[in-house]
Amino acid sequence: MGLLHQPEWRVMDQSAIGIHFQAMQSFGTDDTLCNSVGSGKAPATARTWIHHNTIVLGIQDTKLPNLRAGIQFLNEQGYQVIVRNSGGLAVVLDEGVLNISLILPETEKGIDINRGYDTMLLLIKSMFAEYHQQIEAGEIVGSYCPGSYDLSIDRKKFAGISQRRLKKGVAVQIYLCVNGSGRERAALIKEFYEISKKGESTKFTYPEVVPGVMASLTELLGEQFTMSDIMLRLLNQLKRFSDHLYAGPFNDYELEIFPGYYQRVVERNEKIISS
Template identity: 25%
Template sequence: MSAQPWSCSQLAIVHDPSRGAAADLARGIELLRAAASGQLPPTLRLYRPYPTVAFGQRDARLPGFDEAAEAARGAGFEPLIRKAGGRAAAYHQGCLIVDHIEQHDDAIAGSHARFGLLGELLAEALRRVGVDASVGEIPGEYCPGEFSVHGNGPVRVKLVGTAQRVISGAWLFSSVIVVEDSAPIRAVLEKTYAALALEWNPATAGAADDLVPGLTVDTVADAVVAVYEDVVRRS
């Protein structure tokens, strides 16, 4: 795979309102299938999600899952089980979800490289708005991943989690950027991870505005689009 994370010189930008936790995920799969059938151009979909705890497949098989799901509901977050990704992740309307969907003849071939390429692209977007951001897992983070994006401060905090769904003929790369109001996310993760008996360090759950006070979702969304557009112009 080349240094450019997609093959087309054009990218459709869609700012999409949230339809609810389950409907938002279903919409992503709908767009992925449309891309695979040639009905959707390379697309960047951005939206502010409904408060959700997205559990991984492994979480759903743990003895404490029902308790964890109830804890999420009690905290005002809708629990759901996602197809892609690892452990439980929480997000709300202070977050930005970025879905990059694209048709590809061999979507599996470049799947690992996309994590690094697109993780670095999102870190660059955060750096443009003043966040000292880097790519890489930090010890004790929730939903740990090799290509998480974290913010560097007195304590390193996870700011972006990424996941990927690949089907025959297309891929969907989904990123959750935590921009505002980290406290409810940290609180619901403490409850759900305790129910699942999973160890983690709550200090790693933060938001970009913990590091750059006053930062907003709209500002970060503009930075993400600008970074993508720079890559398109260079293609």
């Protein structure tokens, strides 16, 4: 069970805040938690969050030759666009996508990057074990933001995992397409890349998105999942792996350092998107 076993897990559920909670605040929050958990000022923390109609770009996406036109297209479809500070490429966030961040302290030996990914994989597998469906980790060619830890059932991707490391803290982050259409989300990103590349050759190879290789858990498991369903599954598993599970907001230390981390995210986005 490894890293999922913690003396205590603090749960920070920000999934119900809705449109008043912006994605830049989210990335500032995870950096804050990496600092506090990594420095021993807070216990291991599981944070859940949802953002409405937001496209999160990776750093490589900002080098697309016709990026402005691509962002304009996404804005016209009703999506705001931000650039994240962890790896990967463009992903879709909306009310049918639940994000989970596990913020863990680095031990003296450090946490190997694959061990961080495997911890999240174990958590997701345990949350849906009753369905007896094989959840596999491995790149799904044709998906958006492809990576070696794409999670899929029957070769259809429903989640992707990334990591952020800061101040001896590790944030392992996953987006779970819970309900809605995986195909429609993928079609949106496909069009974004087509507009942003404008047929030009690029040094970096951007994904050739094939909408049919992506789906939601509701589509794959044949069950109308709600966010409450998934939250309950998450809490039940964390309870298994801890002696003490509790809900808690920022502590005083985190309240003090959050504005600085948030401001860095804002400034990075202003610099990249306006350049």
